[in-house]
Amino acid sequence: MFDVAKIRQDFPVLKRMMEDKPLIYFDNAATTFKPQAVIDAVTNYYVNESVNIHRGDYALSHDVSNHFDNVRKQVADFIGASQKEIVFTSGASEALNIVANGYGMKYLKEGDVILTTEAEHASNILPWFNVAKKTGAIVEYIPMDSEGRLTIEDVQSVLHNRVKVIVIAHVSNVLGYVNPMKEISQLAHEIGAIVVCDGAQSVAHMPIDVKNLDVDFFGFSAHKMCGPTGVGVLYGKYELLEMSDPLLYGGGSNARFNTCGDVLLKHSPDKYESGTRNIEGVLGFGAAIEYLDSIGMEKIAEIERELHQYLMSKLKELDNLIIYNPEADTAITAFNVKGIFAQDVAAYLSTFGIACRAGNHCAKILLEVLGTNETLRCSLYFYNTKEEIDTFVDVLKDITLEKTIDMYL
Numbered sequence: 001m002f003d004v005a006k007i008r009q010d011f012p013v014l015k016r017m018m019e020d021k022p023l024i025y026f027d028n029a030a031t032t033f034k035p036q037a038v039i040d041a042v043t044n045y046y047v048n049e050s051v052n053i054h055r056g057d058y059a060l061s062h063d064v065s066n067h068f069d070n071v072r073k074q075v076a077d078f079i080g081a082s083q084k085e086i087v088f089t090s091g092a093s094e095a096l097n098i099v100a101n102g103y104g105m106k107y108l109k110e111g112d113v114i115l116t117t118e119a120e121h122a123s124n125i126l127p128w129f130n131v132a133k134k135t136g137a138i139v140e141y142i143p144m145d146s147e148g149r150l151t152i153e154d155v156q157s158v159l160h161n162r163v164k165v166i167v168i169a170h171v172s173n174v175l176g177y178v179n180p181m182k183e184i185s186q187l188a189h190e191i192g193a194i195v196v197c198d199g200a201q202s203v204a205h206m207p208i209d210v211k212n213l214d215v216d217f218f219g220f221s222a223h224k225m226c227g228p229t230g231v232g233v234l235y236g237k238y239e240l241l242e243m244s245d246p247l248l249y250g251g252g253s254n255a256r257f258n259t260c261g262d263v264l265l266k267h268s269p270d271k272y273e274s275g276t277r278n279i280e281g282v283l284g285f286g287a288a289i290e291y292l293d294s295i296g297m298e299k300i301a302e303i304e305r306e307l308h309q310y311l312m313s314k315l316k317e318l319d320n321l322i323i324y325n326p327e328a329d330t331a332i333t334a335f336n337v338k339g340i341f342a343q344d345v346a347a348y349l350s351t352f353g354i355a356c357r358a359g360n361h362c363a364k365i366l367l368e369v370l371g372t373n374e375t376l377r378c379s380l381y382f383y384n385t386k387e388e389i390d391t392f393v394d395v396l397k398d399i400t401l402e403k404t405i406d407m408y409l
């Protein structure tokens with residue numbers, strides 16, 4: 001049985017107060033809190049292990065190497081991949097950059113098309129702008145409806161045989177819509193294109209099976225799923241990882257090299273993991289996956305759905321709000337308070353201990369589509385409660401422009 005009060009005990013930061021008010025954290029799309037088990041795993045590395053991996057011919061190094069390699073297996077199982085398809089990176093941004101640089105730069109040529117959406121996070125689209133600039137490829141956009149949602153018919157309407165790569169987020173970090181990746185992959189593969197999927201906002205919130213989605217690459221970050229910062233994953237189909245180039249060259253990734261500059265790289269994933277990895281981060285990530293698995297991803301999705309429905313039912317009663325995605329598929333709500341600057345609303349919420357993001361959320365083109373320069377974003381996770389939502393709604397109900405001005409006096 002899921003007991004939120006018990007779950008909250010696992011997260012030390014949830015015990016902290018902001019002045020005299022309990023912290024209410026609604027910025028989970030930016031990063032999530034870490035349970036004690038993750039903190040312990042990171043600390044345990046420094047206290048009891050502290051050695052490098054895959055290099056030392058002594059027992060401690062072997063032990064830590066095994067522990068590290070087991071996390072690769074955990075990640076593979078978590079998303080339905082095989083271990084050699086899991087590359088550890090510093091985060092989703094690095095994972096997505098590896099694909100753009102290692103596949104896009106190598107295989108795209110003038111006139112080829114990179115198809116994407118106007119809702120992408122900077123980390124998913126800027127690497128491809130760079131590829132387009134350097135190769136002469138062209139970036140085209142899939143149209144979205146006025147609420148920023150994308151349908152399979154929209155994708156179909158702009159597909160043609162010069163499209164070589166489709167770059168798309170599984171879940172939009174501003175609007176919380178789940179894009180139909182399985183169907184998109186099928187359409188892409190029919191014309192010989194590959195699909196690069198930004199999974200940063202999906203993998204923490206629902207069960208993921210990359211083989212079923214049939215995407216070619218999938219990137220995500222540990223810190224958005226209860227894990228440490230500085231760790232992420234690039235999943236790629238093995239043959240694509242083998243034909244692409246790494247972003248970094250150095251120790252650990254090569255089998256041999258000589259004075260002529262001939263380098264023989266190892267196979268994936270080693271060829272992408274030059275240099276000493278974020279060992280403690282990966283070990284902490286293993287603890288995060290174990291923690292999420294102990295609750296169950298289906299259960300997490302169900303809890304978030306329930307919290308989201310509760311939030312929406314309350315927010316819809318307020319007439320001072322504009323909600324941009326009332327039908328979001330995940331627990332992300334983009335909104336504004338009529339007549340009050342989003343950042344001022346966020347600062348006002350903060351005086352009640354509530355952490356809620358305001359701005360463009362790194363998806364700068366999307367806000368042009370929605371017709372606003374910034375929004376507030378409330379993003380929930382399984383450790384949030386209906387009581388927290390009640391407090392949030394009460395503050396929004398009473399907010400006025402005068403109160404937000406008074407706050408600065």
Ligand SMILES: Cc1ncc(COP(=O)(O)O)c(C=O)c1O
Pocket residue numbers: 029030090091092093094121123124169171172173198200201221
């Ligand atoms: C949709 C999406 N993609 C990519 C990223 C980048 O993740 P990171 O900063 O962990 O590399 C984020 C982070 O907010 C995101 O929301």
